[in-house]
Amino acid sequence: MLVRTSLLGALAACLSATAASANELETRQSIASCPGYKASNVKTTANSLSATLSLAGTACNIYGPDLTDLILDVVYETNDRIHVKIQDAASNVYQVPESVLPRPGGSSGNGYRANIAFSYVANPFSFAITRRSNGETLFNTSGSAIVFESQYLRLRTSLPASPHLYGLGEHSDPFMLNTTNYTRTIWNRDAYTVPPGSNLYGDHPIYFDHRTTGTHGVFLLNSDGMDIKIDNTAQDGQYLEYNILGGVFDFYFMAGPTPVQVAQQYSQVVGKSAMMPYWGCKSSATNFMNGTLTGLKWAFISVDTVTKTSGMLQK
Numbered sequence: 665m666l667v668r669t670s671l672l673g674a675l676a677a678c679l680s681a682t683a684a685s686a687n688e689l690e691t692r693q694s695i696a697s698c699p700g701y702k703a704s705n706v707k708t709t710a711n712s713l714s715a716t717l718s719l720a721g722t723a724c725n726i727y728g729p730d731l732t733d734l735i736l737d738v739v740y741e742t743n744d745r746i747h748v749k750i751q752d753a754a755s756n757v758y759q760v761p762e763s764v765l766p767r768p769g770g771s772s773g774n775g776y777r778a779n780i781a782f783s784y785v786a787n788p789f790s791f792a793i794t795r796r797s798n799g800e801t802l803f804n805t806s807g808s809a810i811v812f813e814s815q816y817l818r819l820r821t822s823l824p825a826s827p828h829l830y831g832l833g834e835h836s837d838p839f840m841l842n843t844t845n846y847t848r849t850i851w852n853r854d855a856y857t858v859p860p861g862s863n864l865y866g867d868h869p870i871y872f873d874h875r876t877t878g879t880h881g882v883f884l885l886n887s888d889g890m891d892i893k894i895d896n897t898a899q900d901g902q903y904l905e906y907n908i909l910g911g912v913f914d915f916y917f918m919a920g921p922t923p924v925q926v927a928q929q930y931s932q933v934v935g936k937s938a939m940m941p942y943w944g945c946k947s948s949a950t951n952f953m954n955g956t957l958t959g960l961k962w963a964f965i966s967v968d969t970v971t972k973t974s975g976m977l978q979k
């Protein structure tokens with residue numbers, strides 16, 4: 665199943681089963697031919713930037729058609745948080761509703777003074793986030809074309825060699841994420857015994873990039889299934905790449921610069937988790953670890969509590 669298999673591998677298998685001919689599939693799978701986008705109609709204010717992104721060449725149509733018209737919206741929501749959203753111009757593509765996850769919004773940041781800065785290249789379109797205090801590049805998508813199709817989104821950032829990355833839960837892999845040949849599949853699933861290298865119960869597409877010069881966070885607000893690939897190859901260098909089955913690119917970049925500050929800035933976006941009852945922690949965890957759920961019935965602990973508790977204990 666999805667254990668140790670990538671989501672896109674599964675999708676490719678479905679497509680190959682339905683493709684008219686092997687030849688056709690091969691043509692469709694040449695991702696290197698994806699043209700990317702070019703930015704036009706760029707408008708900037710002291711705390712925002714918007715632009716139109718148009719497909720920059722012949723569509724590659726790998727997993728469904730390339731969307732030809734996108735909209736880029738960048739807002740310095742605070743001086744420590746930049747919101748970068750790339751969505752379809754028609755606004756038909758699914759987005760996580762505000763009713764499910766209320767967003768803080770706001771635009772009190774200042775593009776000239778904020779602690780992190782957004783910059784872009786118009787054609788082919790790419791963008792970067794830099795730390796203002798030292799000019800360091802934190803995120804840079806110029807290494808490969810952005811792909812935005814009906815069933816596939818791809819965006820890659822280059823990273824310094826051997827980055828210290830944390831997050832992208834829920835998983836039981838090493839706390840500091842592997843940096844080569846590593847795929848984090850985000851696709852919620854009850855994985856009994858919590859196996860390493862597997863997708864588990866929860867879905868938290870945020871990573872912390874911890875550097876000697878400071879820590880920043882990158883949160884992708886997208887609820888579709890995704891593979892996040894981290895690798896370092898001779899051809900492409902060190903990178904982190906999002907491969908998503910749908911939705912839009914909805915990024916929040918958080919300046920830190922300490923890990924605690926990144927966590928605080930992240931909680932300003934997604935809210936704080938509900939306070940756990942003190943008794944709930946011990947009771948549910950011990951019963952769960954004992955391999956039985958029977959004790960939980962009389963303890964009146966919701967399954968939700970059990971899942972969260974047992975997940976925490978694995979970290």
Ligand SMILES: *[C@@H]1O[C@H](CO)[C@@H](O)[C@H](O)[C@H]1NC(C)=O
Binds near residue numbers: 783
């Ligand atoms: C992004 O990467 C490209 C290619 O390596 C490089 O030319 C460009 O200067 C980088 N941009 C930033 C802001 O670091």
Ligand SMILES: *[C@@H]1O[C@H](CO)[C@@H](O)[C@H](O)[C@H]1NC(C)=O
Binds near residue numbers: 845
């Ligand atoms: C990458 O990992 C997969 C399994 O996750 C393994 O089969 C493959 O050999 C690895 N490739 C390299 C180059 O290490």
Ligand SMILES: *[C@@H]1O[C@H](CO)[C@@H](O)[C@H](O)[C@H]1NC(C)=O
Binds near residue numbers: 837842846
């Ligand atoms: C991560 O790397 C460690 C060795 O550094 C390896 O033992 C482990 O299997 C890797 N995990 C995954 C999920 O690739």
Ligand SMILES: *[C@@H]1O[C@H](CO)[C@@H](O)[C@H](O)[C@H]1NC(C)=O
Binds near residue numbers: 950951954
């Ligand atoms: C596990 O279950 C056994 C049998 O019910 C009980 O004696 C033991 O105390 C339990 N252990 C924990 C850690 O809850």
